[in-house]
Amino acid sequence: MPSPVRFRRARSALAVAAALGVLVACTPSAGTTSPPADTSTSVTSTPTAIPTSFPQTETRWPIKHVVFLMKENRSFDHMFGTFPGVDGVSVGYDHGVQRPLTRASDQKVPDVPHCWQCAVLAYNSGRMDGFNQTENADRFAYTQFRAEDEPNYWHWAANNVLADNFYSSERGPSYANHFYMIAGQSAGAHDNPQRPPGSLTWGCDAPEGEKVRVVDEQGNVKWVHPCFDVPTVADSLNHKGVPWAYYAATSDQRGYIWSAYSTIKHVFYGPQWQDHVLPANNVIQDIQTRGLPAVTWITPRFEYSDHPSASFCYGENWTTKVIDAIMRSPQWKSTAIFLTWDEWGGFYDHVKPPTIDHFGLGFRVPLIVLSPYAKQGVIDHHVGEFSSVTRFIEENWGLPTLTERDAQAGDLTWNFDFSQEPRPPDPLPLRTDCKGSPWVLRDDA
Numbered sequence: 001m002p003s004p005v006r007f008r009r010a011r012s013a014l015a016v017a018a019a020l021g022v023l024v025a026c027t028p029s030a031g032t033t034s035p036p037a038d039t040s041t042s043v044t045s046t047p048t049a050i051p052t053s054f055p056q057t058e059t060r061w062p063i064k065h066v067v068f069l070m071k072e073n074r075s076f077d078h079m080f081g082t083f084p085g086v087d088g089v090s091v092g093y094d095h096g097v098q099r100p101l102t103r104a105s106d107q108k109v110p111d112v113p114h115c116w117q118c119a120v121l122a123y124n125s126g127r128m129d130g131f132n133q134t135e136n137a138d139r140f141a142y143t144q145f146r147a148e149d150e151p152n153y154w155h156w157a158a159n160n161v162l163a164d165n166f167y168s169s170e171r172g173p174s175y176a177n178h179f180y181m182i183a184g185q186s187a188g189a190h191d192n193p194q195r196p197p198g199s200l201t202w203g204c205d206a207p208e209g210e211k212v213r214v215v216d217e218q219g220n221v222k223w224v225h226p227c228f229d230v231p232t233v234a235d236s237l238n239h240k241g242v243p244w245a246y247y248a249a250t251s252d253q254r255g256y257i258w259s260a261y262s263t264i265k266h267v268f269y270g271p272q273w274q275d276h277v278l279p280a281n282n283v284i285q286d287i288q289t290r291g292l293p294a295v296t297w298i299t300p301r302f303e304y305s306d307h308p309s310a311s312f313c314y315g316e317n318w319t320t321k322v323i324d325a326i327m328r329s330p331q332w333k334s335t336a337i338f339l340t341w342d343e344w345g346g347f348y349d350h351v352k353p354p355t356i357d358h359f360g361l362g363f364r365v366p367l368i369v370l371s372p373y374a375k376q377g378v379i380d381h382h383v384g385e386f387s388s389v390t391r392f393i394e395e396n397w398g399l400p401t402l403t404e405r406d407a408q409a410g411d412l413t414w415n416f417d418f419s420q421e422p423r424p425p426d427p428l429p430l431r432t433d434c435k436g437s438p439w440v441l442r443d444d445a
Contacts, residue, residue: 054293057242059396061418062373064334066396067326068389069298070181071319072174072258072307073114073345076164076364078104081144083157085379086164092142092348093129101348104143106150106312107435110136112346116172116190119362122346123171123353131348140308142348150312152320152428153368156339159426161369161415163380167353168343168362169387169405175202175212175226177342177362178260180386181297182246184403186359187228188214192257201251202226203262204269217358229265233295233390234272236399243293245276247283254302255280258342287325295393298322303438308345314438317430323370327425336371336416338389354383357404361385369415372422380415388412 056064081088081101091100113133124130131141147154169180175193176186193202193212202212204227211223237244249255261267261277278286280301286292303310304318319339326332344363353361367384387409394401394411401407 054243054291055241057240057294057397060398061396061413061416062334063336063371063396063416065292065294065296065331065336066389066393067292067296067298067335067337068181069319069322069337069339070178070258071300071315071339071341072305073343073347074306074341074365075344075347075349076166076351076366077101077144077349078345078347079145079150079153079341079366080157080162080164082146083154083162083164086162087351087381088164089350090144092131092350093127094132094142095124095129096127099142101142101144104140104145104149104312106145106316108311109140109308111308112137112141114173114343114346115192118346119171119344122344122363126352128350128352131346133346137346141346144348145312150316151431152316153366155428156323156370156426157366157368159376160371160374161378161380163367163369163382163384163415164364165351165381166340166365166367166384166388167360168365169385170343170360171353171362172343172359174258174342175263176359177386178258178299179263180405181342181389182234182260182264183230183232184387184390184401184406185230187230188216189226190215190359193226195257200254200256201259201262202257203259204265205251205262215358226263227265227268228263231402232261232264232267233393233399233402234261234264234267234276236394236402237295237397238272240397240399242295242397242399244295244297245278245293246297246299247278247280248299249301250279250281253280255300255305258299258305260297260299284321284325287322287329287331291329291331292326294397306341311434311436311438313431313434317434320428320430324427327427332425333372333422336369336373336392338392338412339366339368339370340386340389341365356408369412371416372424373416373418373420374423375415375417376423378415380412382410382412382414384410384412 121130132138168177170176172190173192176189179186189212196209212226248259304315306315349364351364387405390406391409391411
């Protein structure tokens, strides 16, 4: 049983062997080992260990806890296109031909193309009509949920803030967008790393042959190992003494690919990895027994992620469990939850995303802001992206910005009324209509 003071995250044997240049099989091990010596780190950071009782830190607003909860691969029109008052549609365009968005299944459906080039094709020079790219896309890209298909998401959107002009940070798939979630950049990556068979990682523990394509500002391209040394929000939090945690799948679980700090060299090969990067399996128990630190990122295991081929119903229930646990905890009275989805997943959206730089913005994704101080029943039409959540954290704790992205992003404070009487929690029951098992065989992202 892990200590309540410090959770130790097992590092895979593959990570250490890869760092030492040893060729090993791609199957991760659950064993724990010491990290290799690494003197090449360009970013220095003093870790802040997670104590049993998290210290209260000075904040600009009455928000003492920020939870950034990121799910997977759903566009705004796909989830909330029929929500009252939003910029949404129930009819799309397929290469110039009008096409109704048929009802989506909340059970398991095949994956739909959503690579960087897939986004270029879907964007189609701003016409937003190129989503039909494969047989699976023809069947599922032009689909849409109704209120009864996502009752808890819909309820919380209706009773808090739903943003309909919020975008993924990067116009590609998951890897780059999870990078933006913690760093305001993707270190030049557009697409996901190319994984050899058996690899469950996109990080520093990736086998030697795993590479990711990066592009610099001049358009030069190279393929590199997915292990980078760039500043992150965690470094800023550490410098200010603000406690943090990142919950994700472990190295032997599907969904570990979304553990964004695994791709940050000075975190993965330092004490922060074991002290701050924690198993997603533990998050609900941690909320109930010791609470969360000031800043918490949460990404799920694959089977609860809302990613196609996993059950959307089970994914919504997992999200409900996490949010219910927070709402029922003493920390709710000072918490802001930012619930979003990491990219469009190949599903139709009619809004042409702004092009602010070489990487994005990506297609629209939903953002639901839940808090005792969140405005009630509001549709947020301001432009936002994942760096906007980063900017909120920076402004609340007085941290410096990391990149041009978070420096230019709005901080989302328009979604709050900090003078209002804090609203009571609103926990919801779990859905009872999920069918079969949540387990899946694939974890494309």
